[in-house]
Amino acid sequence: MREHIERIRFYLKIAGVTAIYRRYFVMNAFDGALTALGVVLGAWASGAIQPRVIVGAGVGVSLAMGMSGFSGAYLAERAERLRRLRELERSLLRSLERSVHSRALRTAILWAAAVDALSPALSSLTSISPFVAAQYGLISVNEAAAASVITVFAILFILGLFTGKVSREHMFISGLRMLIVGVSTAALILLWTGYMG
Amino acid sequence: MDQDPVVKKVVLDVLKPHQPQIPELASRIAACQGVERVGISLAEIDQNTESIKISIEGSDVKIDVVRKCIEDLGATIHSIDEVEVVKKTSQK
Numbered sequence: 256m257r258e259h260i261e262r263i264r265f266y267l268k269i270a271g272v273t274a275i276y277r278r279y280f281v282m283n284a285f286d287g288a289l290t291a292l293g294v295v296l297g298a299w300a301s302g303a304i305q306p307r308v309i310v311g312a313g314v315g316v317s318l319a320m321g322m323s324g325f326s327g328a329y330l331a332e333r334a335e336r337l338r339r340l341r342e343l344e345r346s347l348l349r350s351l352e353r354s355v356h357s358r359a360l361r362t363a364i365l366w367a368a369a370v371d372a373l374s375p376a377l378s379s380l381t382s383i384s385p386f387v388a389a390q391y392g393l394i395s396v397n398e399a400a401a402a403s404v405i406t407v408f409a410i411l412f413i414l415g416l417f418t419g420k421v422s423r424e425h426m427f428i429s430g431l432r433m434l435i436v437g438v439s440t441a442a443l444i445l446l447w448t449g450y451m452g
Numbered sequence: 453m454d455q456d457p458v459v460k461k462v463v464l465d466v467l468k469p470h471q472p473q474i475p476e477l478a479s480r481i482a483a484c485q486g487v488e489r490v491g492i493s494l495a496e497i498d499q500n501t502e503s504i505k506i507s508i509e510g511s512d513v514k515i516d517v518v519r520k521c522i523e524d525l526g527a528t529i530h531s532i533d534e535v536e537v538v539k540k541t542s543q544k
Contacts, residue, residue: 359471
């Protein structure tokens, strides 16, 4: 098992993917959280909020984002990485089909696809999870909506801290920046649905 | 009493991609069968590749095994620049 993990780590190092995965993770987790915010606040503001509907819509959206993330990243990464491998083969005047580079390419593609699939799906599922409690009558619908919005803001703030750490900037300010995006989106949704309603 | 020649040292001119990096490459080659000591020096660096000299020493270096190891790491051997062979005395 440890040998297996070491091998994967070696392949990922050869493929040079850490920065790409960080980007994928932040961008897609951000997408997932904001999508969940849209579903919850849109339903709440239009008065059509029902735990069963929110959970159903949230799971559906998460699955769709997961599938879209997996297939999109798989295809895009495959194309880019195959192109780079062919360039390298031309420079080396040999095929790299039976080398660590070919195995690293496959590992990197699958890893990117998994990150791209799981990060939006997990962040949106986490965001709508209070509605599962509401569905079982443990909390009220309004409490679930409030908890859900707070969860989204917490996810955005944590993502902000993470990007702040990556850029070696002030982590708290970076977290606040992400939070402002979330609050602005929430305001926009409420204004728009209020206007429409 | 037979005297079988064995390779004690070989110096290779190799073209490699930037990854794996030289220390990693050296450790991986050192893990190959029959290799006891590996030295690598960088000769030239290009946009996609690096030209390096690999000096490999061992009690019985098998060039084919080393070639396989190096090629598995994505590198390609341009030439064998130096070889040191000794006669190993074995009783048959």
